[in-house]
Structure formats: structure tokens, C-alpha cells
Amino acid sequence: MPPKIKSPQDREQLRLLILDAARCLFVERGIGSVSMREIAKQIGYSATTLYNYFTDKEALLQALCDADFLALASGMRAIMQIPDPIARIRALCQGYAQFALQHPNHYRFMFMTPKTPTNMEITQIEQGNTEQDAYAQLQQVVQTAFDAGVFREDLQDSELIAQTLWAGVHGVCSLEIALGNEVWMQWADIQARIGLMQEALLRGLLKA
Amino acid sequence: MPPKIKSPQDREQLRLLILDAARCLFVERGIGSVSMREIAKQIGYSATTLYNYFTDKEALLQALCDADFLALASGMRAIMQIPDPIARIRALCQGYAQFALQHPNHYRFMFMTPKTPTNMEITQIEQGNTEQDAYAQLQQVVQTAFDAGVFREDLQDSELIAQTLWAGVHGVCSLEIALGNEVWMQWADIQARIGLMQEALLRGLLKA
């Protein structure tokens, strides 16, 4: 039996140890091999101990992904400094796509897996807070561009515009994650797909 | 014990009975409640009997989805009769999206769930056969439009164009399926999202 944890700082350390072990399994062997028992085995504790630190498996996975998504939003904050709104939109889409492709398992868990309605409440990330939520950042910059009058005049809903841009980039990334390795598909280069999606959508949304 | 099956036609009938029971659970209660034991219980057989008809659970689900995807491709064939290639592209995108939203569980299994490379080999659908594969139909009509010179001249890869259109519609549908019920997202109307994705992409891809 491992030495017991009493002090709060040791408790936090074990919490991080659990998350690191889970991340390792999650990233390297996919979501399928992330079982409570296996995480516990990796760090030399019993499975039940994990339940003293996370209410259930989903909360553990959520905590795992939260940290990385805060990192995404943090990287986006640098992009938000770009002065030109349209260049900023381009950079946001690119940054978002690169993140998705570099963290396919996180991405899958967050955006490709239906959750029961309440499950989203356990995340630490404040939705709509531009400091933490990448979509909120996109929405904000689209709103700025919208106010500057760069979009076609028949487009009157900036939320709809932002959601369309998001859906476009998400479509390319999620197809790549789900079906990128299928031999029967002759996929074009992934960067070319991302680039064309971005440019075609912008051409179709911006004033001529 | 149910009466035993000997004749090939009875065998086929039981196969369909299994698939119907599985479809019922799959569509009504989601993929989570589709267990071999539960399917078997529903039709009054033991779980092991299912393994006489399908090699494993994934093969069963694959067979389940194949039938509906053949129906999709079949519906698409009517659309392929539309003379104008661009109107045909629009109708294909619309038909595809409506199918995805009407069969979210099928769609999820087919296009939102990573499969091991070999798993795709168990499908009955001939990929690339325009009679059976909806993507092949899209590719074909995009190629026709490409040959007619309707796309911008900097676009030289019709596969890339088709994949971008697919990814766009897929992005809208898969976000709707995965996150459409989240309370923290103020989604625009789903038909508006599909329509804008389609129109914006076409505007961005077609000659001015």
C-alpha cells in the first residue's frame, strides 16, 4: 500500500498523478484503454481510490481535457492580438485546426461524442468566457468583423456566421480524425483541405 | 427454446429479425443500450445465437447501418437525375444532411467513430460504387461540374473540392448530433446552418 495522503498539497499532487496517468493512456492507446482499473494500476493504487478524487470516470476525463483546452484558449489569446479582424479569423481557424489534429483524442471526447445534457456542467471551463472558451473567441472576432461591415449584406446574423466557420473547420478535422486512416478514401492533403475550407468559406461570406 | 432454423430462407428471416431488434434499440435508446444480450432478450434467443449470424457486435452494427446507407444512396440516385450539375450538388448536400439528422445514430457510427483500419472491410457497401456510396456520387457530380469549368480557375483538384463540400455539410451535421442539445450553445436554426454552409461554400468555390 502506498503511503497515505493527508496534507492538501499531497492530495493535489496525487490528483495530478492520476490525471497524468490517465492522459498517458488516453493519448497513447486511445480512449478505449482508459479504464479506471488501468489508470489505477499504472500509478500503483487501487481503482476505488480514484473515486476519492473524481466523482466518476466522465468527471476524470473532463478534468483531463479541461487543462488542455485552457491551453488551446490560451494560445488563441495570442492570436487575438492580430489587428486585422479577417487575418485574425484566419489565424483562429488555423490554430483551432492544428490543435484538433495534435490532440485527436481530446478533440473526439469534447466535440465528437454526444453527452447527456447535464454532463457539460461538470467542466471547469466557463463557456462564453473569452479567456477560456475558444468558440467565444471566434464569436467575438466575427462580431468585430461584422460590425466593421466586411460580410455580405444578406448575412445579418453574426452567430450564424461564426457557427458556419466553426462547422467548416470542425468538419475537416473531425473527418480526418474519424476516417483519416481509411484506405478506401483517397484523401487530399489535410493542410490543403483546411486551407480550402477556410478560403472558400471566407470568399463566400465576405463582400466581393 | 425457440423452434430451430434449418432452411436457408428461415435463416435469413432470423437474421433480419436480429437486425430489426438491434435497429429498434439502436434508434430508440441510442448506441449505449445496444448490447448483444439485450438484442437477444428482445427476440427470445440467447446471446450466443447472435454469433451464429454475425461474427461480432461490430459486424452486426455494420450490417445494420449498411441497409440504411444503401437507402441513402438509393435516394441520392433520384437526385442524380437533376440535369444542372450545380443544382444537383445543392440537392445532394441537402439530401445528405437530412439523412444525417434523421438517422443520427447511424450517422454517428459511420462517420463520427474512428474504426480500426480493418473494420471497414466488413461492410457490404462497395466504396466508390456510385450505386451504393453516397460520397462517390458527390465526387462524380463534382467531377462533371469541374469538367464543365464552373469552378474557380485556381481550383485544380476535383477530389479536394468534393471533400471540402462533404466536410462542410458533415461539420454542420456532426456538431448538431454531438452538441445540438447543449444548453450553453445558442445554436442558430439547423436548416439555416446547413443552408449557409452550402451557399457560402458554393459562392467561394464557383466562378464569380
Place this chain on the structure above:
DNA sequence: GCATTAACTTAACACCGTTATTTTATTTTG
């Protein structure tokens, strides 16, 4: 009617998430 053969069931294995109970190590108290 009996042997054969195929269909089907039972029992089991090795997992899973989760929880009630029990053990164990530390801390506090007498």
C-alpha cells in the same frame, strides 16, 4: 426408429464502472 448434424443454450472467462465494507496507516488525545 435411430444416428447424425446443425441450432441453440448454459456456463464461464476476463473485463468494465461503481459502491459497501473492511483494513490500515496516520493523527490526535489521554
Place this chain on the structure above:
DNA sequence: CAAAATAAAATAACGGTGTTAAGTTAATGC
């Protein structure tokens, strides 16, 4: 310093999963 209290961790168990080996039962061919 020893004993009691407490909190942490482990064990055992429940009900579930996909799957398989072995056993049973029903229909078929002779």
C-alpha cells in the same frame, strides 16, 4: 508513550459487457 479516533486506501462484491468452449436439444436423412 499508548490508546482511541480518523481519514485513506484496499478488498470484495454487484450487475453489466463482449465473447467462447462445452453441452443440450431438435430437426433431418437413412
